[in-house]
Amino acid sequence: MLPLGRRSVRVRSTLVLAAMALxxxxxxxxxxxxxIRTNAHDTALEETQRAAIQWIARARAGSAPHPIPTPGPVKLIQLVDNQGRVIDASAAADHMPPLSTIRPPDDDRIENVTVCRSAEGCGIVTAIRFALTDKPGDADPHYVYAGVEAPKLLASHELELFIGAGVIGLTALAAGINWRVSGRWLNAVESVRMQVSTLSMNNLGTRFGQPRQHELAMLTDTANQALDRLEKAVRQEQQFASEASHELRSPVAGLHTQLEEALLYPDDVDPRETIRTALSATDRLTQIINDLLVLARLRADPAPQETIDLGELVIQEATARSRDVPVTAHATSKVPVRGRPIQLIRVIGNLLDNAQRHANSRVEITAYRQDDLAVVAVTDDGPGIAPEDRERVFERFTRLPDGQRRDPGGSGLGLAISADIAHAHQGSLTVEDSPLGARFVLRLPLVESADGPAHPATDPVCSGERSSSGRPAQRRP
Structure with a gap:
């Protein structure tokens, strides 16, 4: 037999409820x-006392008939003298010995007793001490006994048997109801468990049905939402793995072919050129692997967030840029956000790298407030991005023809990483219309800084604006 702790919830709940009901x-x-017993006993005593008192009142008035009358259910009445002799009695008690040997004392003139005789059963008797007359010389006490047969309810155990049967029946009923109700609930839980047991990577699209029970319906809704997120994450990972393997396969295959040719045809292949090409391929592989590691770390970055002045960050990054393509930076006095500095620096760096790569002569970056958002806009004067490609550029390993021409060794992950970082900071990264070239806009939630709450400002120049040169920046025409 299994111990209680290892039995099913249904068995345990039924046993506990049955014990409580019992x-x-x-x-x-x-x-x-x-x-019930007290009420029956008290009722019988009231009747015997009433009958005895009524007879005593008539006897003292001199109108007591012989034999003693028996009103109501009281059939046994006896008058007994001080010697224990029956002087008068009712018809039913005429030839009987005294109903009781109890002699109430003078200070307690009425006593009640239950008398049981093996042959005749049990009876309830009231004994009253009194004097036949009020004369001082008539001091011998007399006793009146009035008795009734004890109710069957008191003389047997039928009441206890009946109540015991009721107790067992109610306990069984409570246990049966709990067994049925808990079974219905647990059957629904078992159905969900069976569906969960069949889940695998191949059928994550399975969704749980809606049970009737409200709590279980809430549970299945939560489980379905979790499955939605899991399915989406698994599909993203599968797609990412497929795209990553495809992007890694090409440079690895090219590197393998070049090295194989160098070994098979040593007289026809320039070893220095082969090594140079191999180094270029390994550089691209290194860049792809580094970007893949960044994407993997974005989902489990343990670094805590802190308050950062986005305008100051923009000025610092713009100042550190190379001078091949000039970068002009504009920032309002305070643009505080909550985030991880390393990740936000990478976003700004990726956007500036992308802008400088495609710009013809200049790049402009601005940081300002707009309502309750911090905005960073990076604009270049290059060929721009066609409207139909503005969403696609944020997909992993996506490289437009102009990007492949300007940076053949790129991984196509920079903008995807930047978009993921923006989303991780509850923000967004989009491509917007620009009169000339491309315009990337990063939006993040503003926070209150130590100097007070952030107030909205307009793009791009405000009073007190800073620039990378340290002088007030001029608005771009």
């Missing part, structure tokens, strides 16, 4: 039995 109904049964 104790409750048993207590109620004991109380009910006591009340």
């Amino acid at each position: 104790m409750s109904t048993l207590a109620i049964g004991v109380i009910l039995d006591t009340l």
